[in-house]
Amino acid sequence: MGNILIINNSVLNTWGFAKLATTISRQFKYDITIYCRTPALCVPALALGAGDEPVDDMSTLEEKLEQFNTNSTGAGLAISPEGGIGARNISDLLIAQNIKLIIMSKEDDMLMNLSPNERLAFVNKLTCPVLLLPEGHYEYPDKVVYLTDLRYCTLDALRFLKHFGCSIYVAHMTLPGMTDMEERYAQETLADFAGRLNYNKMFLRNIRGKAKEYALEMITSQVGINCVVVESKKHLPLENFLPGLCERSRNYDRAALLVLPYLNWRR
Template identity: 25%
Template structure:
């Protein structure tokens, strides 16, 4: 059965990420594997299977697991199973092996609001995993509103739109009956597409390859990426932004590398697809 890998590497940020992971798992009938990078410590409660607490996971667990256990109250009649794995000592090869062997469909990671001073609480090689696997990673701002998806947007140049990304987003959106849109913004150096030409490419090429009845196009003529991002998030009220790692508009929004915190303008979950 497909699973979500929830990275537990920051106490404050992981609670919101856990809520998002549980929301997705419930709608898509997935299990959750908690990849714990923090040192484990004994607690009075063992993390139980959400479907009713029938089974307990032996051994010490982290306080982050308590967060997941408490969240079972928010999910009724659910069959989401949770497994905790300590990955604190895993190297990149072992992490890649885990992701590939355990049929991980999505990686979810919480992002802090501020850069931590001193040694980080836990570490997870985001860039390396995106480079070594074909699994997308969803980054959740620590104070993002967690709710059912209504609108998902993929920012890309329509001429280089990846069908597999739209199919993935459609699979994610379908249980929510959410809309999926392509926000076309021309890549640097390329001319803008007229609305008429963009609609033709969208209907004749993309819609024939991606079959989803709530697939839409937004031809964005704004060249300022900061303004365009503000429109997509605050004007159009999208709930999830999709980008390709280090392609097209990624570096203009995220910078050269994915750091400890997200850019201030990114206030909603963002899903990064491997290049």
């Protein structure tokens, strides 16, 4: 069984992350590993989030989360108090613990202490999806917009998103140097993907012309998108999001960012 890895350096985020990860684990049948840089504070913070008195041991904390997890598939829980995890050695941890999804804050120190180029290199080398959450927001991604050129869209990416049970708005964005995709052809292409996945919660948004940021802003606000999905090392849209992770000026900046691996995805 795979694991969801929560990387957390803020006590205030711990319970929100844990609840979101528990909900996701029901859909994917994953276990959960919480990595806290301050485990002595992490444990009572989680317990307080459950509406109980503070606890000071791991076993009591696991009982609290199991109570929250009553209606799920019974995801296993491990809390790692070990230090030393960082951008340079995280790849080894992903393999050792069979990590299938990382959840962390957009404002986590591990990202904020890197330059924009280093941040991009860090995310690009990950071998599993990473869900970057705006500070203080722990919404389940039930309406996502997936940015891609439909002519190069991957079935694996759509299959992964299907596991969330979410509405998938596929925003076709023509790659530089290529002609815009005609609406009918785009609809037929998406219908083919939906048929192969047996999934009817997929909707096309054909973004044409140069005003792509404005079009994405309109999609996000009108539909109520709470997660933007991009692929690393593909189509180049990731470069437009990572440098300004903490921006709040646009609706899609305030949504979660789910980054999917491309060529190096360990499934």
